[in-house]
Amino acid sequence: MVGSGSAKKGILQLSETAELVLGSFGAMQSAFLSVYLFLSKRRNTKNLLLTLFFLFITLRIVKSLLWVYLDQVPQWFLNLGFVAHSASGPLLFLYLIYFMRDKSWKGIHLLHFLPSAVLLLLLFYLNEANFWYKGGYSALLYQQLTYALLTLGLLVFSFGRRRREESLAKLANRDWLWLSVLVLGVFSIQLAYFSNYLLGLTPYLAGPVVYGVFVFAIAFFAVTERQTGSSEGQLVKYGNIHLEAKEFDRIRNRIETLMVAEKPYLEADFSLESLSELVGTARYIVSHVINKGFKTNFSDLINSYRVEEAKSKLSSDAFRNIKIAQIAYECGFNSLSSFNASFKKHTGTTPSYFRDHQS
Secondary structure, three states: OOOOHHHHHOOOOOOHHHHHHHHHHHHHHHHHHHHHHHHOOOOOHHHHHHHHHHHHHHHHHHHHHHHHHOOOOOHHHHHHHHHHHHHHHHHHHHHHHHHHHOOOOOHHHHHHHHHHHHHHHOOOOOOOOOOHHHOHHHHHHHHHHHHHHHHHHHHHHHHHOOOOOHHHHOOOHHHHHHHHHHHHHHHHHHHHHHHHHHHOOOOOOHHHHHHHHHHHHHHHHHHHHOOOOOOOOOOOOHHHOOOOHHHHHHHHHHHHHHHHHOOHHHOOOOOHHHHHHHHOOOHHHHHHHHHHHOOOOHHHHHHHHHHHHHHHHHOOHHHOOOOHHHHHHHOOOOOHHHHHHHHHHHHOOOHHHHHHOOO
């Protein structure tokens, strides 16, 4: 942080001991999470985004602590802290998108990090006099507050649509709780930095202090619930699940019976949690049985049943005059695009082509 002595203090006061202890705790926890994610066996976009996010939050907090408690800190390290700050907002925003949508990386998203790249290139040239006191730090705070609001808004908006979108419907309550704790924790640190420098209402280290409180819950979720990179909830190591063959077969047969007899997949908001309730077994065990017993994941399994239902209707004369979109909705899909994609994935052709070539 750059600014006057008053900006360091703010209107609200905290003891130096509390600032140092909680701020250091937040930095250490973020560093731990970054290393923990980096060493995990999961290698996907979500995991990488979250790894980098915790790494950059660590750098930002360490920079703040050093600036307050050391008389001399190299300017390049201060600038590195600002680079990390500028990248943290986009990283969390994109993590939220990829967590909920489970999509592959798009190169255009690198544009979010253009400001960070510029700051990194000027790492050894920028200083308080030629940039940060001339509006650079204010611009950074506005940028990060904007990303924090966008991320919070996306979370709230998506939660409201969770029963209408297939990709959101499969998220369990613990997934939403994980995302809420993470987003609120980061929103608090961004708001605190903004409030300190531009409004003068909070101490400079209020951000790290508040984040230090949130990060305990964040670390708890990340380690115990394994929520860091899953779009389907817990990431339980299947090697650690011990089910007797008889119990495994019972659950697998129960799932098959439910799918055939009750067709719960016809409900657009049918989720893994819903299935586990019907089976009467823990969610992660049902997920394990689906992965090992059906050689697929929950989403593909459900869509395969929906596609088979659609094929039956498309080949029936009784549905000859029914629009394909209506059939898609009746089979449990909540959009025509997701239906078309799933149908082609499971059959190798489009719904319209399939219907036209029925004898």
